[in-house]
Amino acid sequence: MTSDSAAALDPAVTNPEHYQVVFENERVRVLEYTDKPGDRTTRHAHPDSVLVVLSSFRRRMYAADDSAHDLELTAGKVGWLAAQQHAGHNIGDTDSHALFIELKEGARTETGVLGPVGPAVR
Template identity: 65%
Template sequence: MAEDPVTSNPDHYTVVFENDRVRVLEYRDEPGERTTPHAHPDSVMYTLSSFRRRLVAGDQQREVEMTAGTVGWLPAQEHHGENIGDTPTHVLFVELKETAARSAADTLGPAAP
C-alpha cells in the first residue's frame, strides 16, 4: 500500500485537525508541482481554490478541473498527481476513520479541539 500523504509529501500535506473519528489535511501546491504516490482513505474533499490537475493510478490517468467551493466524496484510493494548470491548488480533505462510540455529551454543538 502507498504511503500516508503527510509522510510521502510533507511539503504539500499538513494535518490541521485530528481526533479518533477524522483527520483533516490541508493540501497546497503550485503549477507544475507533483506528488509522489500516496494513499487516501474515504474522504470528503473541499476545494478552496480553482485548479487543474492530472491524477495517475497505475496505468490509469485522469485530468480534473475543480472550481473553488466544490465539495465532493473521494473514495479510498492510491495515486499521485501533478498541477497542470496555471493556479495554485488549495484543498481540505476530511479523512474518515472507524466509527467511535459516542456519549450523550458528544451530541450537542462542536467539540473542543
C-alpha cells in the same frame, strides 16, 4: 492510518511539502493540501474522505494502475473521495488549495442523537 503499509503511503509523510495535518482526533484527520503550477506528488493513499476545494485548479491524476485522467476542480466544490491511491500533477496555471477530511476506520455514530449532547441552551 493504522497499518504499516498505509503509514508508508501517508500523504503527510510522503509529500510533507504539500500535505499538512491541521486537525486530528479519534474519528477524523483533516489535511490541508497546497501546491503550485508544475508541482507533482508521489504515490500516496487516502481513506474514504470528503474533499473541500478552496481554490480552482487543474490536475492530472495517476491511479494505482498508472492510468491518468485530467480534472478541473472549482473553488467551493465539496465531494466524496472513495479510498484510493494516487499521485498528482498540477497542470494548470493556478495554485491548488484543498482540504481532505479523512474518515478513520471503526468510527461509530450514536443513534437518535441529532445535535449536541448536554444541557439545553436557553
